Amino acid sequence: MSASISRRRLLGWTGAGAAVAGVGAVSGYALGRTEPDPAQEPGGDVVEFRGTHQAGIVTPSQNELYFTALDLTSTGKAAVQRMLAQWTSAAERMTRGLETAENGALPLDRETAPADTGEALELPPSSLTVTVGFGPTFFDKLGITDRRPATLADLPSFQGDRLEPAKSGGDICIQACANDPQVAVHAVRNLVRIGFGTVAVRWAQLGYGRTSSTSIRQPTARNLFGFKDGTNNLKAEEPDLLDQHVWVQGGDGPDWMTGGTHLVARRIRMHIETWDRAPLDEQEAVIGRTKGTGSPLGGTGEFEPANYRSIDANGTPVIPLNSHIRLASAESMNGIKILRRGFNFVAGSDDRGHLNAGLFFVCFVRNPQTQFVPMQRLLAANDAMSDYITHTGSAVFACPPGLREGEYWGQRLLEDTV
Amino acid sequence: MSASISRRRLLGWTGAGAAVAGVGAVSGYALGRTEPDPAQEPGGDVVEFRGTHQAGIVTPSQNELYFTALDLTSTGKAAVQRMLAQWTSAAERMTRGLETAENGALPLDRETAPADTGEALELPPSSLTVTVGFGPTFFDKLGITDRRPATLADLPSFQGDRLEPAKSGGDICIQACANDPQVAVHAVRNLVRIGFGTVAVRWAQLGYGRTSSTSIRQPTARNLFGFKDGTNNLKAEEPDLLDQHVWVQGGDGPDWMTGGTHLVARRIRMHIETWDRAPLDEQEAVIGRTKGTGSPLGGTGEFEPANYRSIDANGTPVIPLNSHIRLASAESMNGIKILRRGFNFVAGSDDRGHLNAGLFFVCFVRNPQTQFVPMQRLLAANDAMSDYITHTGSAVFACPPGLREGEYWGQRLLEDTV
Numbered sequence: 136m137s138a139s140i141s142r143r144r145l146l147g148w149t150g151a152g153a154a155v156a157g158v159g160a161v162s163g164y165a166l167g168r169t170e171p172d173p174a175q176e177p178g179g180d181v182v183e184f185r186g187t188h189q190a191g192i193v194t195p196s197q198n199e200l201y202f203t204a205l206d207l208t209s210t211g212k213a214a215v216q217r218m219l220a221q222w223t224s225a226a227e228r229m230t231r232g233l234e235t236a237e238n239g240a241l242p243l244d245r246e247t248a249p250a251d252t253g254e255a256l257e258l259p260p261s262s263l264t265v266t267v268g269f270g271p272t273f274f275d276k277l278g279i280t281d282r283r284p285a286t287l288a289d290l291p292s293f294q295g296d297r298l299e300p301a302k303s304g305g306d307i308c309i310q311a312c313a314n315d316p317q318v319a320v321h322a323v324r325n326l327v328r329i330g331f332g333t334v335a336v337r338w339a340q341l342g343y344g345r346t347s348s349t350s351i352r353q354p355t356a357r358n359l360f361g362f363k364d365g366t367n368n369l370k371a372e373e374p375d376l377l378d379q380h381v382w383v384q385g386g387d388g389p390d391w392m393t394g395g396t397h398l399v400a401r402r403i404r405m406h407i408e409t410w411d412r413a414p415l416d417e418q419e420a421v422i423g424r425t426k427g428t429g430s431p432l433g434g435t436g437e438f439e440p441a442n443y444r445s446i447d448a449n450g451t452p453v454i455p456l457n458s459h460i461r462l463a464s465a466e467s468m469n470g471i472k473i474l475r476r477g478f479n480f481v482a483g484s485d486d487r488g489h490l491n492a493g494l495f496f497v498c499f500v501r502n503p504q505t506q507f508v509p510m511q512r513l514l515a516a517n518d519a520m521s522d523y524i525t526h527t528g529s530a531v532f533a534c535p536p537g538l539r540e541g542e543y544w545g546q547r548l549l550e551d552t553v
Numbered sequence: 554m555s556a557s558i559s560r561r562r563l564l565g566w567t568g569a570g571a572a573v574a575g576v577g578a579v580s581g582y583a584l585g586r587t588e589p590d591p592a593q594e595p596g597g598d599v600v601e602f603r604g605t606h607q608a609g610i611v612t613p614s615q616n617e618l619y620f621t622a623l624d625l626t627s628t629g630k631a632a633v634q635r636m637l638a639q640w641t642s643a644a645e646r647m648t649r650g651l652e653t654a655e656n657g658a659l660p661l662d663r664e665t666a667p668a669d670t671g672e673a674l675e676l677p678p679s680s681l682t683v684t685v686g687f688g689p690t691f692f693d694k695l696g697i698t699d700r701r702p703a704t705l706a707d708l709p710s711f712q713g714d715r716l717e718p719a720k721s722g723g724d725i726c727i728q729a730c731a732n733d734p735q736v737a738v739h740a741v742r743n744l745v746r747i748g749f750g751t752v753a754v755r756w757a758q759l760g761y762g763r764t765s766s767t768s769i770r771q772p773t774a775r776n777l778f779g780f781k782d783g784t785n786n787l788k789a790e791e792p793d794l795l796d797q798h799v800w801v802q803g804g805d806g807p808d809w810m811t812g813g814t815h816l817v818a819r820r821i822r823m824h825i826e827t828w829d830r831a832p833l834d835e836q837e838a839v840i841g842r843t844k845g846t847g848s849p850l851g852g853t854g855e856f857e858p859a860n861y862r863s864i865d866a867n868g869t870p871v872i873p874l875n876s877h878i879r880l881a882s883a884e885s886m887n888g889i890k891i892l893r894r895g896f897n898f899v900a901g902s903d904d905r906g907h908l909n910a911g912l913f914f915v916c917f918v919r920n921p922q923t924q925f926v927p928m929q930r931l932l933a934a935n936d937a938m939s940d941y942i943t944h945t946g947s948a949v950f951a952c953p954p955g956l957r958e959g960e961y962w963g964q965r966l967l968e969d970t971v
Contacts, residue, residue, distance in 0.1 A: 198733075199761075201899070203902075240779060240844065240845075241833065241844060241845050242833055245832065245833045245834045246832045246833075246834055247832055247833065248829060248830050248831055248832050248833070249779070249829075249833055249836075249844070251779075252777075252779045252825075252829055253775065253778075253779025253780070253844055254762075254775045254776065254777055254778075254779045254897075255775075256775060256779070256845075257772070257775075301904070315616075315762075316734075316761040316762060317761065317762040317775075317897065320897075320899050320910075324825070324908065327908075328829055335906040336902040336906040336907075336908075337902075337906070338901060338902065339899075339901040339902045339908075340901060341759075341899055341900070341901070343617075343734040343735065344672075344733075344734060344735040354675070357671065357672045357673075357674060357675075357735075358672065359670075359672055360671075360672075361658060361667070361669075361670045361671025361672045361674070362671070407670075407742070411666060411667075411670055411746055412666050413666055414663065414664045414665055414666050415659065415660055415663045415664075415665070415666070415667055416663045416664055418667075419663075426658065426659060426667070426671055427658075427659050427674075479672075479735065479738075481619070481738050481757075481759055482759070482900060482901075483756060483757040483758060483759070483900075484621075484754040484755075484756065484757045486719070488753040488754040488755070489754075490742065490745075490754075490757075492738075
């Protein structure tokens with residue numbers, strides 16, 4: 136039995152009690168046992184599951200995403216509560232590298248189906264985070280429309296949208312992020328199993344290669360246009376800005392959302408083949424940054440502030456008026472900022488042999504109506520990048536705050552109304 | 554500029570000459586410059602591009618796959634030769650962490666489209682391998698049917714097959730494997746670009762989570778049924794068995810294939826939801842191994858030989874007659890062995906909300922007609938696993954041998970016929 140095999144086994148079979156009793160802040164395998172140093176184990180990190188805010192939002196972005204939107208197949212509130220409580224328990228265990236339940240993959244009663252599907256046995260926690268949100272329809276279906284935040288409403292149509300209804304919307308979302316896709320897919324698959332009879336998958340999306348890093352500790356990664364994406368993103372290290380732009384504050388809406396946020400997902404198909412034929416000059420003019428260092432046009436360093444007033448000898452703005460970074464900037468947006476946390480995707484090729492690929496855009500905002508909606512209206516109407524992209528999926532969810540010890544997802548929302 | 558940024562830059566801008574002049578066996582960044590120790594850089598490894606055999610076959614399996622089958626859109630042999638020569642040059646550079654061409658992503662003439670799409674800038678080589686094969690139709694379309702090996706023929710229909718023609722077959726395949734999906738996708742995308750006008754993508758497949766390790770140095774990974782997959786696989790450390798079962802030997806067929814092999818790809822949809830409802834006993838009886846350690850039923854260790862003659866007190870075989878490992882074993886197969894190198898896949902959910910997931914099975918064999926075909930016939934008709942899987946895609950390709958210094962893919966095949 137190799138070291139990598141023995142680890143999860145130890146956690147699963149002898150460490151389970153300690154893990155359940157432990158508080159959220161578990162660093163690596165430091166559960167009071169002698170375990171390898173997680174700093175030397177790629178993927179060995181455990182992200183704290185409980186806290187003021189849900190994990191997977193300002194957590195340094197992992198490399199892999201599996202995102203699922205589900206619809207309620209039962210509108211019995213008790214069944215939904217039971218499922219959410221089971222999800223919470225299973226997700227908390229999985230973020231520690233454990234099976235969904237003790238002896239989950241290998242039940243002692245061999246004539247029962249395993250509770251855990253088993254494909255993540257032996258794999259380290261891989262910084263798994265599981266983040267849950269509720270769509271506008273969740274409240275209608277459960278008859279609790281009065282509990283829906285005013286900030287949570289269907290997004291309007293934007294110019295150029297070509298949304299596929301079957302890949303948009305949803306009553307509940309699960310965002311699983313990890314540094315190993317097997318771990319992220321395993322998490323969602325097992326939560327979906329737990330929810331059988333209460334929810335069914337509406338659509339799902341696999342993503343890879345984080346864009347828009349959420350921590351100053353992470354270098355900015357590149358999207359499929361080959362450009363650094365998210366240089367000016369909000370960062371975990373900016374708590375005041377996060378309170379201003381991301382976290383729902385007391386008084387914003389219903390109490391159950393305080394400390395929560397809203398997740399907006401947009402599946403953005405990139406017209407890769409068209410982009411790849413564009414000259415470097417055109418590509419940089421569309422983005423507003425250089426392709427090499429990612430510096431704003433006219434600047435020399437990635438994190439140098441863009442000078443939107445700079446003009447060349449012909450009086451032409453150095454950063455074009457319809458460039459993406461200019462239009463998306465807080466300067467153009469009356470101070471609006473959003474926390475982006477998107478991933479690249481590639482889903483093979485379409486029937487013309489073109490790459491079915493792009494950006495699965497995810498952002499977190501305090502109020503979609505006053506942040507994402509005006510930003511996307513401006514971009515959809517003016518962004519030079521619009522010639523190279525099409526939005527094909529869209530969804531919005533209210534993400535409750537982080538969980539206290541013993542609390543389950545949605546408890547404050549659902550139990551106050553009993 | 555961070556250390557991770559500077560590395561590829563150094564390689565791309567100052568190291569290109571050294572890299573092009575170097576012989577294949579490049580370990581990490583040891584190109585005569587002062588570079589970080591690749592052993593301390595996750596993903597920093599360079600896999601030798603040239604050699605007796607193509608890389609990506611007995612190379613220890615990477616974690617991520619991007620596989621593409623292409624059709625010829627031009628049947629001019631000169632155009633195909635030119636493309637294959639350009640592919641070879643670009644692939645050799647990319648396996649070293651370089652752009653497809655010098656200044657590829659950032660052309661000095663800014664009014665031209667970049668030769669390299671740029672999204673892998675700054676990323677380490679990530680053990681990228683690129684493996685190329687030719688389908689049966691390749692020979693017909695180029696008018697060189699006389700050069701086609703007799704071993705390369707369309708696979709017959711197998712019981713239970715539900716093949717999608719648009720996701721089967723192809724004139725040429727590119728298998729890109731790496732430990733970072735961005736690196737694997739980048740490689741294929743850029744080769745497809747180079748081939749524009751000569752080839753077009755027919756279908757593509759993203760895979761993750763290696764199954765069937767190809768080296769004794771790798772622990773056996775699990776497939777989406779939660780079982781260790783490929784315990785009895787052929788291994789890189791067994792050269793005599795590889796010569797017997799994988800590598801085409803002199804006299805087997807046309808000289809240009811000596812040292813080559815055949816790639817069989819099968820897209821196997823797993824009926825995850827059905828499987829997940831099966832009791833542990835049933836699951837283990839289907840596979841013939843325990844789910845925990847992966848030992849053969851009745852045994853205690855993963856690599857213990859299966860005892861197919863063992864019966865229990867009732868006279869029932871301990872390893873069922875229709876179990877997967879019994880039917881696929883060399884004992885059942887008159888000594889046939891194959892080198893498996895498959896990956897898990899998940900492509901969201903189908904219109905019933907079921908996971909569209911499974912195993913993208915890839916194997917390499919000396920002769921598909923005498924190895925894969927009889928094995929799959931036996932399995933398709935008898936394997937207990939057939940209740941839980943459906944083959945939805947199929948393709949076969951002849952992979953030429955490894956490349957000598959200066960040689961391009963297919964050169965021995967195409968130039969001898971001039």
